Amino acid sequence: MDQPVRSPEVDRWLLELTQPEGRADPYPRYEAVRNAAPVALAEDGAIVLTRYADCLAVLHDPRFGRADPDDAFGAVGLANWRAMPAVFTISTSMLSSNPPQHTRLRRLVSKAFTARRVELLRASVEDTVDGLLAQLEGGGDFVDRFAFPLPVAIIGELLGVPPADRAAFQPLVRDWTMVLDVFTPEVLARANDAAAEIREYLRALAQERRRAPRDDLLSALVQVVDEGDRLTEEELVTMAALLFAAGFETTTHLLGNGLVALLDHPDQADVLRREADVAASAVEELLRYDSSVQISGRLARQDTEVAGVAVPQGSNLVCYLGAGNRDPQRFADPHRLDLHRHEGAPLSFGGGIHYCLGAPLARLEAQVALPALLRRYPDLQVVSGAERRDSLTLRGYLKLPVRC
Numbered sequence: 001m002d003q004p005v006r007s008p009e010v011d012r013w014l015l016e017l018t019q020p021e022g023r024a025d026p027y028p029r030y031e032a033v034r035n036a037a038p039v040a041l042a043e044d045g046a047i048v049l050t051r052y053a054d055c056l057a058v059l060h061d062p063r064f065g066r067a068d069p070d071d072a073f074g075a076v077g078l079a080n081w082r083a084m085p086a087v088f089t090i091s092t093s094m095l096s097s098n099p100p101q102h103t104r105l106r107r108l109v110s111k112a113f114t115a116r117r118v119e120l121l122r123a124s125v126e127d128t129v130d131g132l133l134a135q136l137e138g139g140g141d142f143v144d145r146f147a148f149p150l151p152v153a154i155i156g157e158l159l160g161v162p163p164a165d166r167a168a169f170q171p172l173v174r175d176w177t178m179v180l181d182v183f184t185p186e187v188l189a190r191a192n193d194a195a196a197e198i199r200e201y202l203r204a205l206a207q208e209r210r211r212a213p214r215d216d217l218l219s220a221l222v223q224v225v226d227e228g229d230r231l232t233e234e235e236l237v238t239m240a241a242l243l244f245a246a247g248f249e250t251t252t253h254l255l256g257n258g259l260v261a262l263l264d265h266p267d268q269a270d271v272l273r274r275e276a277d278v279a280a281s282a283v284e285e286l287l288r289y290d291s292s293v294q295i296s297g298r299l300a301r302q303d304t305e306v307a308g309v310a311v312p313q314g315s316n317l318v319c320y321l322g323a324g325n326r327d328p329q330r331f332a333d334p335h336r337l338d339l340h341r342h343e344g345a346p347l348s349f350g351g352g353i354h355y356c357l358g359a360p361l362a363r364l365e366a367q368v369a370l371p372a373l374l375r376r377y378p379d380l381q382v383v384s385g386a387e388r389r390d391s392l393t394l395r396g397y398l399k400l401p402v403r404c
């Protein structure tokens with residue numbers, strides 16, 4: 001069996017992906033890594049995948065799973081991770097669990113977070129988009145005034161967070177999700193404070209809903225029972241917090257990255273403006289072209305292989321979803337934005353048992369928002385002052401000033 005390839009040039013490109021310049025434009029670096037070594041060995045021992053087929057195979061294969069948090073955090077000096085709300089919430093959530101706990105949590109939440117519940121949000125998405133577009137008249141920061149408030153309002157409504165309380169989640173979720181990348185002690189401290197506040201808020205709200213249920217997801221999660229099994233209070237708070245964290249910035253960045261891609265390709269923006277039935281394929285293409293989630297990690301739970309390359313038990317695998325989305329073996333002319341492309345799903349929502357639970361909701365929001373935005377403001381332009389989030393796992397803009 002072959003061994004994963006380690007080389008100084010791959011080391012350099014992977015290093016660049018951790019730096020602001022590489023993060024700003026990762027695609028040429030992905031391509032260089034893929035051309036040099038599709039199954040590459042990073043300096044820290046992780047195995048790096050940049051082909052679509054390899055990423056998808058790993059995401060679907062039960063021989064790869066999540067790391068045990070005691071091992072993962074113990075190794076980096078955070079043995080007391082359970083006392084850190086930011087790390088505790090992510091690490092004990094469905095996102096970080098393996099079967100059978102993952103299966104159990106996913107089954108319970110899926111009984112409450114149904115396709116019907118998402119479809120019922122369509123009218124709210126349309127109303128919220130209309131209201132936010134009216135407020136964007138003249139221009140301003142697209143992130144602050146549109147791309148962030150939309151998912152905040154919709155997840156807030158889904159869960160049953162009262163409108164007046166929703167805006168406070170914006171800075172809290174942003175601080176908290178900084179721990180998805182490499183973090184400093186200061187970043188971790190801020191993330192812990194933010195996650196603690198979110199947990200407290202959601203715990204109090206869940207207690208209210210337990211006393212007086214309403215027609216919202218939090219009430220449904222409080223009540224959900226599957227063959228006698230139900231969520232404990234800690235699991236319920238963690239699940240609600242996960243939905244908030246997973247559903248906010250990912251969608252904000254889909255809207256921001258999507259808008260920039262469209263404005264960089266005026267012919268494609270015209271397609272979306274003119275063709276009423278192109279919204280679904282357009283959003284799939286925008287997800288592929290510049291995904292707001294670029295990385296999904298797995299751990300080899302046994303000695304195994306990927307594409308004929310040996311992978312020892314305990315290896316960390318880094319699936320570069322954004323690289324797989326631009327793999328020429330999977331997508332014809334992958335660097336071209338083509339809203340009529342029908343070449344199957346990108347990797348942006350992951351795959352296998354952790355496939356994004358909120359994918360239908362994210363699609364709905366983008367399919368309503370982006371065509372409405374371009375139609376209402378045909379002269380919309382990005383003006384100077386755009387600022388990227390300095391991270392690669394979550395890719396998007398913190399500030400995106402526009403004139404319209």
Ligand code: HEM
Nearest residue numbers: 094095246247250251254296348349350354356357358362
């Ligand atoms: C454009 C928007 C979004 C993108 C690109 C995205 C992407 C992803 C990806 C890649 C994963 C899998 C992670 C992995 O396997 O390591 C995931 C999981 C998840 N996402 Fe999303 N997501 C988006 C929006 C949402 C929304 C709106 C929600 C909730 C309302 C949500 C909730 C979740 C949850 C709960 C999981 C964990 C599923 C599990 O572990 O079984 N996401 N998402």
